[in-house]
Structures are given as structure tokens and as C-alpha cells.
Amino acid sequence: MENIQSIDGMELIYKKPSTLTDTVFHYCPGCGHSVVHRVLMEVVEELGIQDKTIGVAPVGCSVFAYHYMDIDMQEAAHGRASAVATGIKRMLPDKYVFSYQGDGDLAAIGTAETIHTINRGENLLIVFINNAIYGMTGGQMAPTSLLGMVTSTSPYGRDKNLIGYPLRITELVANLPGAYYVTRQAVYTPNAVRKLKKAITKAFQYQDLKKGTSFIEVVSNCPSGWKMTPVEAIGFLENDMFPQYPLGDIKVPQDKPETGPEGKNN
Amino acid sequence: MENIQSIDGMELIYKKPSTLTDTVFHYCPGCGHSVVHRVLMEVVEELGIQDKTIGVAPVGCSVFAYHYMDIDMQEAAHGRASAVATGIKRMLPDKYVFSYQGDGDLAAIGTAETIHTINRGENLLIVFINNAIYGMTGGQMAPTSLLGMVTSTSPYGRDKNLIGYPLRITELVANLPGAYYVTRQAVYTPNAVRKLKKAITKAFQYQDLKKGTSFIEVVSNCPSGWKMTPVEAIGFLENDMFPQYPLGDIKVPQDKPETGPEGKNN
Amino acid sequence: MNNTENSTNDDVRLMKGNEALAEAAIRAGMDGYFGYPITPQSEVLEYFANECPKRGGVVLQAESELAAINMIYGAAGTGARVMTSSSSPGISLMQEGLSYITSAQLPCLVVNVVRGGPGLGTIQPSQGDYFQATKGGGHGDYHLIVLAPASVQEMADFVFEGFRLAEKYRNPSMILADGALGQMMEKVVLPPAGSLAKRKYDWTTVGKPATRERNIITSLFIQPEKMEQINLNLQAKYEEMKKEVKFEEINTKDADIILVAFGLSARICQKSVDLAREKGIRLGLLRPITLYPYPYDRLRELAAQVEFFLVVEMNAGQMVEDVRLAVEGRKPVYFKGRMGGMIPSPEDIFGEVEAIIEKQSISQD
Amino acid sequence: MNNTENSTNDDVRLMKGNEALAEAAIRAGMDGYFGYPITPQSEVLEYFANECPKRGGVVLQAESELAAINMIYGAAGTGARVMTSSSSPGISLMQEGLSYITSAQLPCLVVNVVRGGPGLGTIQPSQGDYFQATKGGGHGDYHLIVLAPASVQEMADFVFEGFRLAEKYRNPSMILADGALGQMMEKVVLPPAGSLAKRKYDWTTVGKPATRERNIITSLFIQPEKMEQINLNLQAKYEEMKKEVKFEEINTKDADIILVAFGLSARICQKSVDLAREKGIRLGLLRPITLYPYPYDRLRELAAQVEFFLVVEMNAGQMVEDVRLAVEGRKPVYFKGRMGGMIPSPEDIFGEVEAIIEKQSISQD
């Protein structure tokens, strides 16, 4: 939709990025996915890299990401997004490649691919949407589900004795030397969204400098999966999710990437 | 073979455990695998748990472990030993179950199963034989291969820019709450063998107490894979392997398991 | 296994196919279920997650289908009665494991609630995995015992049958259903609990007492002579299994034309038979219930009687090859298929029959 | 891609099948290889690991076959000429990926150097993965283009042919070899580098310029109507592919009896033909080179001419079903198989022919 450029002398200061299509999101009300989509596409727009960016989204609620992001995209098999992204990046080392994966995808079935993509230091961005649940398939327990959390496959609450503790895969992968930048963000407040945008911008810049893998977890809102209203979901994030998944940078670059392209391939 | 009980008044003080069969090992001269087999079986003999122990060995040089260990065993598909062990243990929670896996198996193709078995805190023992190479298939690079190491698939030496750094999966899994006891041992000297035996004994005791996963890495000798003599291999271990894979405990129990069965299932 | 009174007093229910299957498994004395969510069969895992903690049996959500099938391998190796379920893409991930399980001769039950493929495809019902199920999607010469239910009732019944055959032959059984059978509710009369006796095995890995040699579960026989022998044993078993072949015939006695269809397609064909009979066309239906072993012999017999066969499948033509192999050119074998989650209608099928009749100018008097 | 003078001056070599295949791929302008070690084909990855750093092309040892096939998916989606290779268990792990790749219509080359199954089996040569390769081991209705080399020379040549067909039809090709073909050395005349032109694609994901709509690689079509259309397109493509069918005939012109065999079995059958001819028996050999599409038509034609067919495979009887489907009962189709890594001898096969003749009391005058 075309935006009016000014109203009563007021200037247009925020609009949906042109890198998002006009397709209406199919997500549930209050879902975090589409906010992350938008922020990603804002960064792509601002960096002017729409023609150089390839995204990979595996199955999960965001499987139709390609309906919304106006960039070349590949849909990947469940868990294999980072392998698919590796395939793309190895063929097109000078393009920007990101995968966009849910917690079921990245931290359950795709664990091996996640660890090895990062261990190889593949020069790409992994966006990890952690909603502590399998959204698409109807709310089953994920490796990230909180202790005691009731899901359709943990109807009596997640029990550490039966299935272990929530998996903090982000902290785990931060230990790998191939991980250059690892951070945990959210989209539950305007400021959180601003921070996420900064993080994504940095990640693309590091990719330009061939620094290795950037890994951005977004602790995302999933009102449907959590069986609550979008506004209640904010409370759940603050009271339950963040204590287990504290926001902030987990691994920041040790060198000074700003000083020039002294990437690892040099 | 029957051992003579005494010679010239000297007593028999060390013999091959009865829990090893009489089959001659098929391993290359100086291979660490059979030492670990023997130590495992010594512990099984000493604890008197031959009738309660089930082992799982996947494909790898030690795929024929069942020729040597005189216990019920399952051969597993490449990478899936810990999933197979999980299946056994969940059916037989009061038996002792261990998997015995190479680095290709456990840290490459089986990464997801490794992480999740431990994250669930499956109450079993994982023995991880790290020889920094794919022995069975003829010496290809493993995720654990050292930087610069020449293998049949890294003929110019392992290059961190192409394939990343050696994966220290043991340190990685030690971060998981399900991992109760994590240690790195070797079999290159008599003392190392003694320490390994202690570690394995502890691991079985913890299993008895239902403490969760014990994970014992053995940085093993692989003269053939490293293309050197068995004696040279000891030097390689000391000079090259241990700096990357330092020996010692990585995670030790925080509670007092000795005080009684206050395992996690209580 | 404990059954609450609740369940035993409650044998007639309105249930989804997936739920009926899970309830039947509990009643069949299932010891363990290992699975991973996927539409359209997640209800199976969910049902167990609800019920097993109350009624016994282990249920474990695995980290993937790959892990699940290998947990099955391990668990089945202890002699436990175990099962997994998934839908098409997840079943594809199990192919290596299924080849191993079959080669190691481990009994277990695998359920495929098929959706439209290939690839991620659609979640709507399909029969596109017939080849994978019956010819062996994994490597090497092996076969699953394949049962094709056509109703929620059979979703329940075939769990018992699946376990029974698997354990009798030390070979995995597969229930090949589809998304509609999994999702639809129908009346089901649940089989009584405890009616499927457990076998005593001597090959299981449960810990070696001093009184016997160690047991080994393996599929590795590096000497080709030995591996050939393993294969000959398997083939002998498949030969033996032929006697388990099962099929249903509807109006075949006097039939001039026979529809051949399994599962959901067969239900639909039944209505086509009614339509035809109303119009005086002697149409019949043969519904293979075991897809492996396959009712080649009966089809060959029927070839003498009929004018032609029309095979109806929700795929591009898979079982039709088995029908052709049975009929061996004696009579024409036609095919009508829908794909990608589409379901043929009884009218379409009957229309096809009429069109062929017209083409063939067969006089039906 | 740069070819060193070394290689271009050096077109005739004594090479292992695996090496010839890899060398041919480099000459075919392969952009990327993603693979995982497994006997008996690890030499492929090893060859690339040696050569690609010098001569161009990406080579990456993946963490598993599962990762490898999905890297192929991603890389093929960029329009690159990519391949992977493995042996039976590893190929089983790729089944989900292959179903996706076929559904998303991505060209690539997959090599299966088959070993004896099922399960871990043996590393000796086998043809036990015929069904998996030709009928589709993954879920849904799809087919790979399947080429069956019978010599080291063809291991090299079919790389070119495999890429060509894959790219022409946007469908994965598979080279179905076996452990012997991979491991043996023979003389090979290597195809010249640069002789396989690259296509310009408009569907690749390489970054969307302002001048075109975005490209999407997907196999997801949630609406069954759409998914059915995708399937109809695939089926139309398979129909179209039929014209690519290839086979070799040896002494079939006057043959009373025809052996049907592919790959290594066919080599051996050739010797059996010689043995028979020496004895005055008019034996011929039909060797399907493309296993999909399959030479049904030619076999059907030959059925008119011969007394019977004997199908020889290193498995329990897989291709024999396709021969029966072609022959449709017109003539007897017999089967002789070895399994688990065993290889039939020319004498055995000829002996089988003689035994059948005896049984049939055919007079060969």
C-alpha cells in the first residue's frame, strides 16, 4: 500500500519496510514472528542488500516467511535450515544468507546441523525464534519448554526427571569458536524491538566482514501456544521466560570488526 | 584361556577379566579401543554386574565390541548409539546401560542424539572414544581432528577457515544440567588406565544411584589413523592431543552420591 | 499394565483414528512409545502423554524421528512391545533405522499417517507412500508387514494385529493410514485390554545371566557369505508370511469389473460399487488389507472372471504395479488416481468405470 | 574452473571407479560437493578434498548424510552444479531430502555406491537398493533419474549424463553403482573438461534484483488442489523423460533367451552369454542403462521374440518386477539373485539358463 508522505505538515517517520510484501500475515494475534520478519526486512532495506540477501525458513509457524519477505528464499526441511543455508553460502560466499528457525527446528531435530554450522564458523546469520513450544503443530513441548510448562505433550507439566531441563542452546553454541556474535533478544516492548534491530544490523555487517556465524535468539511471543492473550503473553515473557532465557549479549566480538575487512578468509 | 594361579610362589595379581571373551582383538597394534574395552569389562566384573549390563556400540572401529565384551550388546546405526541406549534404559530402568562411541559417531552424525540424551539426563554412561579421526573408514577428518592435522579428507591439514576448530564436545555437554559426571581420560600410560578405571567405576555407581548421565571421554591412541607407530602415538597424544583435549574431570557431582540413593527419581 | 475401570467400562467410543490407535496400543499392552510431533498424527503422542502416566507404559517425545526409530531399535531389542508413529516426511527419516530393525529382526510397530507429498507437500490425506512402505524405502532387501486400515475401527484393531504379526515374525509391522483416517472420528469398539499375550524371547538384550551365552542385536555381517545367509533367512520369512495375506471382497462374486483399492480409497470405492449396482453394473471391490504380503493370488484368480480392473489410489499409481504383477496382462488394469491430498469422489470413480466400459464396449446385461 | 595441464594431458588413466567419478565431476564443471565418508565410496570425497583446492569447486565434509543432502538442496537452489555421494545406509538417511529436492525441482547428482544390506550389512557390492532408487525411497510420488554404470568408464561418463539430465529436467539424478565398481580400477578415458555447458536459470535464489519478482524454492503447497497440480506437473515431466530411456543390447538379435541385468551383474551376464554362445545356445543380454526411466517398451517387444527371460541381480529380486511389468505374462520371467555382497559367477548364471531350458524342454537347434 502506498503511504501518504505527510499529514498536516507531519512527516512520515515510520512505515512498514518496502522489503515486506503486502500479504497479510497468517500468524495468530500478538505473535512475535511477524515482528521479527519486519525488523529483518527493515535492516535489509536500510543496508540496501535486498538483491544480495537469501533467506532460509524451515517448517514451523514461519514456514510461509517467503510470503512476506520480499527476497529470494528457500523453504527447508524440518531442522535442516542451517545446512541449507550452508549450501547456499558456500556457493555464494559474497551474498548475505540467514536462516530463520524455531526452537523445535533448531534445538531439537536440527541440533546437529546447528552445532556444526556454527562450529564450522559458517559466515551467515542464524535467527532463532524461541517460543518454548512447537507452534505450528499445535503446541507440543519443545526442548526449550519451561519446567512445569503444560503443553499438549506435557499435559502434567514438563518434568525434569522425565525429559530434562530446558535447553539453553544459545549459551551452548556461544562456546563454539565459530560463533562470532551471540545475543538473546526479544520483541515484547518497543525498546526490545529497537535492540533487536541493532543486533540484526550488526550481524549483517559482521557477515559482510566474513567474521563467522552470528546467532540471534529472539525469545518470542506465542500467545496461542501458551494459551493466553497477547497481553498476558508479555507477562509470561517477563515472569517466566526471561528468568530462564535472560536477554542480552552472550558473546560479543573480541576483535574490532569496524576497522575493515580483516575477516577470517584473509 | 585358563590362567595359572601361581608361579614359583608368586601369586596371580593381574589377568584379563573373565568378562572379556577369548576372541583376539581385530584392532591395529597399539590401538586404544581394546584397552578401554578391557577396563570397562574389569569394572563390570568387579562390580558383579555382568548380568545387569547392556552395552551399545555403533559402527566405527569398535563396531565388533560385542565380539569381545561378554555381555548383552546392541550394535547401533552410525551416530544413534545414545538413542538406542535411551530406548534400552527406558525399558529397563534398573539395568546398567552404556554406549561406546567414536568421535565421528558421537560428535558428528550423532550430535543431536548426544546432546539430547544428556539434556534429558538419561541415567546411563556414555563412553566417548576420541581419536580425532574416523578410524574405521580409513582416516578421514573428524570434527575433533586437530588444526593442521592431515587426514584423507584434509590432505592439506585441517583449516579452521574451511571447517572450523576442533569440537570439544565434552566441555560442551558438561554445560547441560543432565550431565552428572563428565571427565576426560586416556589410556596412554598405566596411570592413565588406572584413572580411567576409577572413572568408569564411579560412573556405574552413579548410574545405580540414578543420577543422570555420566560422560567419559577417552582421548585414545590411533596409530593407524595418525600414520605413526604405537610408541610415536604416545608422543602425539602428549604433544598434540592433550593441549587441545586436556585430561581430567570436567564436571563432578555437586551432591554427595555416596550417602545413599537420593537419585533424581526420588 | 493397569487399566482404569473407566476405560474398561468404556469400550464403545467416538474417537479420532489417531486416538483410537493410541488407546488400542495401551490396551494391547504397549510397553513404550517413542515419537515426534507431526501433523496429521500428533494426537497419537499427545494421547499417550495423557494416558501413559496414569495407565503405565513409557512415553517419550524424542528429539527427532531419527532418534525415535533408534530408540525403538534399542527398546525392541529388550523384547519390549514398542511403537512409533509419524507422517510421511518423518517416516522418510526413519528409513535407515527401519532397514536396521528389519535386518536385526526386531519386532515393533510403526504407524505412518500419510500426508500429501513429495517434499513438505500438504498435510491432507494421501496414499503416496505405498512404494516406500511395501517395497522398502530403506536400503537392502527387506520388507515391512504393512496393514492398511480403512476405518477408525481398523485403526484400533490393526494395532493388535500389527503387534501380533511383528512379534510372530520378528519383523517390524507398519500401519499405513492417511490423514483422514487419523483425524476423523467414528464409532469404535475398543478391543479388550490384556488380550494380546506377551511372548517369551531368548534373543533379547536384558543382561546376560551366567546361564546363557550373551545376546547380540546386530545387522552387521561383514562376510558376504554370512550376510547372504541372513538375507536368505529373511526371504524365507517373507515366503512364510504369505499366509498372513488379508483382503476384503465386496460384491466380487458376480462382478464383471473389479475395483482394487486400499484404505480410504477403498471406502470411497465401496460407494462407487453401490452406485454401479444401482445402475445394474456388476462392479465389485477387492480391498487388500495387508499390503505386504500382497493378495497377488486372489487377484490372479479374479482375472479369470472379470472384464477389467480399475485400481483407485490417492497417488500417481503405486499399488497398481502390484495389481499388474498379479494380473500379468490377463485382463486390462486401469488406474484412477488423485494426488497431493486430494480425494477421489465415488461419482468420479464410477464415472471412470463407465468411461472405460464405453471405451471397451462391454455389454452389461 | 581451472584444469591443470596435468589433467588435460592425462585423459587416459587407470583409476578406481570412485576416483574416475570424482575426476569426471571436476571436468564436468561441478561447483560443489557435500558428502560424508562411508565405505565403499569414501574415495570420492577424498579425491575432491585433494583436487578441488587446486582446481576449483567447493568441497565440504558434512557432519552427516542428512546435512549433506540438505546442503545440496540449498546449493542446488542457487543454480550451482552440485553433487553428493554415499553408500546404502547413508542414502537411506537422505530419503527425506531427496523427496524435498525432487518436489522443489532442484537439479543435482546423487551417487549411491551400493553395499550389501539391509541394516549395516556388509561393505561388499550389492544391487539391493534398486527399489529405493527407482520407486522412491522417500515419501510421495516422485522419481529420480537413475543411471546404472557397469564399468569405471561409465562411472565417469554418467557423471556428465547425470548432470545433463538433472539440469534438463530439474530433477535429481542418481548414479546407482556398487562397491565393486567404486573400488575396482580399470582403464578410463576421461571426458574433456568444459564440455558440459551451464544453463541459465530464472528460478534460482541468488538475491532478488529490483528487476524481477523474488524466487522461492519450496515444496510446500498446503492447498491440496495446488499440491495436486504440482504432482501433475511432476508426472508430466516423468512422462516426458521416457524418451531418455537407454539400454544396451548384446546378442539379442537372434536370441531365444534373454538375460536382463544392470550394472555389475550385466558385466557378468555378458560372459554367460559368451559361454552359452560357445555351446550354441542363442542367449542375449539386455542391460538397462537408465533404471528410471525403464526400458519397458523394448522388453515388451523382445517378449515376442524370446522363449523366456532370466533376470540376474545382486539382490533378492527387485528389477525383476519391472521386467514382469514389461513382459506382462507373455513369456516366463525367471530370476537368479545373489545377496548380501555376494556376486554371481558367469558359470552360475549360465547353469541357471541350462537348468531352465531343461525344465522347459526347449530345443535349441
Added chain:
Amino acid sequence: MIKGTVIIDGVICKGCELCIVACPQESLGLSSHINKAGYRYVELIKDNCTGCVNCALVCPEAAITVYRQPKSALKKNVKSAEVIG
């Protein structure tokens, strides 16, 4: 205070109320009507928007466009944003 306004696409709004919560000015509220997709959509209900963009940042539907007085310009009244749809 800087003057701003928002235009909310009521057709695609799903009434999640995240913008309402995020607005420091309490300028937004749910309409009593439902849109075609069945949701009560959000409207600007007060004339005190500062154009802080908060609402737009958290909106999952990218339904909000924000306008603001240039810092240099004089304050003047603007009419409240219309709901489109």
C-alpha cells in the same frame, strides 16, 4: 511536546492490543466494531500522540504508520488518524 499521529490499517489489525500497551500516551483503544477477519481493531482514541513510534514497533501486523511534526516546525493541530477499512 512534539505532535504526531498514526494511521492504523484496521483491515489487517488483529486486535492484539500490544500497541495499546506500548503507547506511553494511552492514545490507542480497541474499536467496538470488528473487521472482516473477525477482530476488533485498534483506533487512535486521543489526540495526544507524540509520534514516538512505540506502537508501530511492537505491532505484529505492521499495521501502523507514524507521522510526526518535524522538530523545526511549529506545533499545530492535526486531526486524528483515520482507520482504513
Added chain:
Amino acid sequence: MIKGTVIIDGVICKGCELCIVACPQESLGLSSHINKAGYRYVELIKDNCTGCVNCALVCPEAAITVYRQPKSALKKNVKSAEVIG
């Protein structure tokens, strides 16, 4: 010093020499013969074994059996262990 001895199964010894390296007494050495499997096997070459078990612990073939004088017993000579095979 406590007196010990070892019996080495020369049939299965693969001549890896790890025991030789491990022996604090330098009691072990490679035979000049090869066994059926093609390996030069290890023999006790000195009569100074203390039965410390080191060699047996590192032996990959579990080829070494160790005997030792009971701590209470008097020292006496034992003949060197024979190579079996």
C-alpha cells in the same frame, strides 16, 4: 624389591611395544621372531620384573598376565616368563 613376573601371550601380541615403554624396569623386549599373525612379539628379557602391572595395564591385547610375590613371602628366584606360542 618385590619380585614379580609376567606371562605374555605371544600368539596375540601385536608387538606395539607399549608395554616396553611402560615398564619401569626395562624388563621387556621384542623377540626377533614373528608370530603367526606376522608380528614380532614381546618377551621378558630381564629377570628384574617387580610385578608392577604397568605393562599389563597398557597392553591393548590383554596379552599380559602378572604374578607377584606376596608381600609377606621371602624373595626367591623365578624363571623368566615363557612366551606362549
Added chain:
Amino acid sequence: MQKAQEIIFAGFGGQGILSMGQIIAYAAMIENKEISWMPSYGPEMRGGTANCTVIVSDQRISSPILSKFDSGVVLNQPSLDKFEPSIKPGGFLLYEASGIINPPTRNDIEILSIAAVEEATKKLNKRQVANMILVGAFLERRPIVKMENILKALKKVLPERHHHLIPLNEQALMLGKKFAQEAENVTV
């Protein structure tokens, strides 16, 4: 009554679409009829719509998935738009009025509109039982199962913890029944 009655129920998720169908199916089961109930499933739900097909028959039921229906009960505009054309000529279309902006236009079918949400909210103080008002109305026009069996079915289909709501559901059913008795068909 016809040999088979094929009904589509459709609306937003949360409107009790699936349970409307289940209750009728359960009642039919009690009457020893052949039944099938088939929901829409999968990520369609994300969009917020839900539907189920119920077939009640004296004979074995072939396909549980249909493209044409004898009757439809729809609760929102998208469902009305989608399913109005799928009702067989002479069929019956019942819809909840409050969510509908563009009413149905066919004149070859029987059409009834009820403001069930309004009724439920005002008269029963519980918006959630609007679906039962519709069931009551539906059965008045298409009495494929007996009301007493619907009441039995309620007990089976409602989870134990909601059994205290059964009287309210009963009231809603009666309200719908009465409404259908009194109401005129919508004429188009």
C-alpha cells in the same frame, strides 16, 4: 429423513465449531447410526478458521471429506463465503447473524439466520453457548438425532470439569429449537 445427512460446521476457532459437530455425531452414535466427523486440521487453524464435516447415515460411510453438503452451520463471514456455494440445492443453511455483513444470496436452499451470540449473551449470560443455540435450531429443522441423545452426548463430549455447564447448554439448545420453530426462513 434422508439416508444420509452431510453437514458442514464452520466459523472461527474458539466458537465451538468442532464440538457442535461432535455432539451431533455422538448423539447419532447413541442411536446406532453410522457417523463420521472430520475436522479441518493443520496450519489453516493459524488463520483462525475451523470447520468440521459430520455425516450421519444409515449406511457405511465412504469418504469423510466432502465437497458438497446437505446442510451447513456457519458462524462467520469467511465461512459463509466459502461454504454457501457448497450446499446442495434444496439443502439447509443456518448462520449466526452477528458476524455476517454480506448475507447469503442463494434462493434454492433453505436459509435460517439466528443472532445466537446476542441471544446467548443476553438471555443466558454466556456468549460461549451460542453454538448450542445453533445446534438446537439446526435439529429443529433437520431432526437427524433425538434431543434426548444430544443431552446424553453433551455429558460425553464435555470434559468432566465443565459438566456443571450442562444445564446451561440444555437451555441454549431449547432456545435454539424454539427460535427455529418460530422464525421465518430468510428469503433472498
Added chain:
Amino acid sequence: MQKAQEIIFAGFGGQGILSMGQIIAYAAMIENKEISWMPSYGPEMRGGTANCTVIVSDQRISSPILSKFDSGVVLNQPSLDKFEPSIKPGGFLLYEASGIINPPTRNDIEILSIAAVEEATKKLNKRQVANMILVGAFLERRPIVKMENILKALKKVLPERHHHLIPLNEQALMLGKKFAQEAENVTV
């Protein structure tokens, strides 16, 4: 010469088994013969044994894997035990003497024994070329390829970095040839 010559080479890994076969195969290739070389592969190698089958023929070669051979060149006891029975009657068996405790017993084949390791160590000061002594001896008895082509083949088969060893290999070949000329067959 026969139409085809089927040879098995067998011994421990590290004795140069595979390259013996390769060099003969390569030489045959130079002579435009049909050839196939097939190694034992896989974990058998762990045990330390290696073997390869070489077929040199005027006709297209069918199976590269055989169970009977025209001749055998064996370098250790396990290989002798395994392959002695597989030599066709009238065939030729050449073995390296130093590793053999139980010599062959067949009397329907030609048997030649050379202490090639000793010869190589003593006369050429390089244990590693024992295999070439055996090749030389083999070709003397079974001249399936010309010696000049063996020399050409050496250049191809040896990696560049070992080309300085070619003269030594040549000497070894000649030594073997001479030995075979002079030696008596082993009589059993």
C-alpha cells in the same frame, strides 16, 4: 599366453600388495589390454591383511571379483593359508619365504618361493622393494606384460616424490627376474 590371466596378490598391509597389482595392471593398460584391479576393502584392513585381484585379458572383463585364480603372489602365512586352495590346477603360486612357517602343500600347481625381503634388505638395502622382486619373478614365469611397460608403469603409479626410487625398483625387478630364471620350483 592364456586369453586372461587372473592373479591374486595378498599379504600384510604395508608390504606393497596393492601397488604390485597396480603396476602390472598399468603396464597391461599400456599394452592396450583389458584390465581390472580390485582390492579388498574396508575393515578387513584393520586386521592387517590386504589383497587385490588383477585380471589382464584380451576381452572385456566381466567380474572383477573372483574365487579362483590362475596365479597368486602371497606374502604372509594367513594369505597363503587362504589363497593356496584358490589357485586353479596348473596355476602358479609365488610366495615370499620369510613370513612362511607352513609352506604350501599342493602338487598340482607350479610353486616358487623367494626370500624377497631378505634379498631386498641385503642386496638393495631397502626392505620396501621386496614386492618388486616378486613382480620381477612373477613376470619371468608369467610374462603377461613386457618389462619395459612395467618400467613405464612405475612412473605412473609411484607418486612424484618417490620417483628417485625408480632405479632401485628397476634393480629389484631384475633381481626377481633373474632369481626366477635360476630357481627350482618348490616341490612338495
